[in-house]
Amino acid sequence: MGRTFIHASKIKHAARKRKHHSNFRTLIKLLNNDAYKIESSKPLKNGKLFKYWRNRRRLFSKIDSASIYMTDELWFSVTPERIACFLANFVKACMPNAERILDVFCGGGGNTIQFAMQFPYVYGVDYSIEHIYCTAKNAQSYGVDDRIWLKRGSWKKLVSKQKLSKIKYDCVFGSPPWGGPEYLRNDVYDLEQHLKPMGITKMLKSFLKLSPNVIMFLPRNSDLNQLSRATRKVLGPFAKCKVLYVKENGYMKGIFCMWGECFFNYEPASTENSRRESSEKEELSSENEELSKRKKHESTTTTKDNTVDIYDLNG
Known part of the structure; x- marks a missing residue:
């Protein structure tokens, strides 16, 4: 989709200007047909x-009052x-003082939009x-297209x-x-085999080429031992992941898996939102329902090699 990012507010102009490219011709068709627009009151044809x-409404709060667009895949991704919103506020x-955020695999813009609420320059990349x-x-x-730049392309390339x-x-x-809803079929998600388009080690290495501050949103049943090994392999034997x-x-x-000193040294600012975040934070305990399913030796290893916290958005 060209060598440069396309400004989200000028996507129609960019598509017409570069219509000789197959991707932009596809984009023109999507724009002309107003494709993938969701009718909030009308159930989807795909029963699955x-x-x-x-x-x-949990995906997009404005889905009843504004035009929201999603492919079938985006409904579960x-x-x-x-x-x-929580992540954008946390970052x-x-x-x-940060200004530029790169959202890899931006999908339908769920994270991209919330980052744009907080930062002036947000870049989104996706293969589709x-x-x-x-x-x-x-x-x-959402009124933030003036802060977003987009680029289509394979992450590997x-x-x-x-x-x-x-x-x-x-x-x-x-x-x-993550591989679709099927990721929950296994008790433990293999971050090297099932994560796309590459395993966690290569993924982390590729992200760190662009910034020392990296965040990934991964399945709740991810193998934290693999996460620890990938962290040490890429960043050194004493490195940790939050x-x-x-x-x-x-x-x-x-x-949310985080690499970068700023995430470990985080201290809530004196704002109402930050105080709420601080009150929601609690240390990992053996009583946690999700983590108690893990083997005892695995839980010990993960708390040693990673800093693990729980954030409950409901307080």
Whole structure:
């Protein structure tokens, strides 16, 4: 999709200007057909997605009042708005002077939009032109398209060809494909075998090429031993990863894995929101329902090699 990022507010102009490229021709068709627009009151034709449609307002709070666009895949891969908002606020508190955030695998823009609420320059990358289109349209509905730049491309190729290295990013975030809803079929998620488009070690290494501050949103049943090994292999034998287990409405939704001193040295600012975040924080304990399923020796290893906390969005 070209060598440069496309400004989300000018995506139609960019598509027409570069219509000789197949991806932009596809983008023009999507724009002309107003494709993937969601009718909030009308259930989806795909019955397998009904449970996601039923929780549609958790994905995008404006889905009833503004135009929201999603492909079938995005229904189960977009980060719920409340979680994305929490992360953006957390990063802002840890990095108050940051300006540029890179959102890898931006999907439908769930995280991209919330980052744009906090930071002036947010860059989104995705392999799918349909996802790039949905992110741009959703950003327009949230009024932050003037802060977002988008680029379509394979993460492997973009990194190997250094297509993203001209910009200095304060933080790189990624919610890589987990493999669909099937990721919960196994008690422990293999971060080297099942994470796409590459295993956790290569993924971490590729992110760190662009910024020393990295965050990934991973499955709640991720193998934390693999996370520890990847961290030490890439950053050295004494390196650690900060892991935040995120709960909402009594359910564990996933984990935020963070690398970078700013995340370990985080101290809440004297704001109401930060005080709320601080009160929600509690140390990992053996009573935690999710972690108690792990083997005893694994729990000991993970607490030794990673800093693990729990954030309950419901307080």
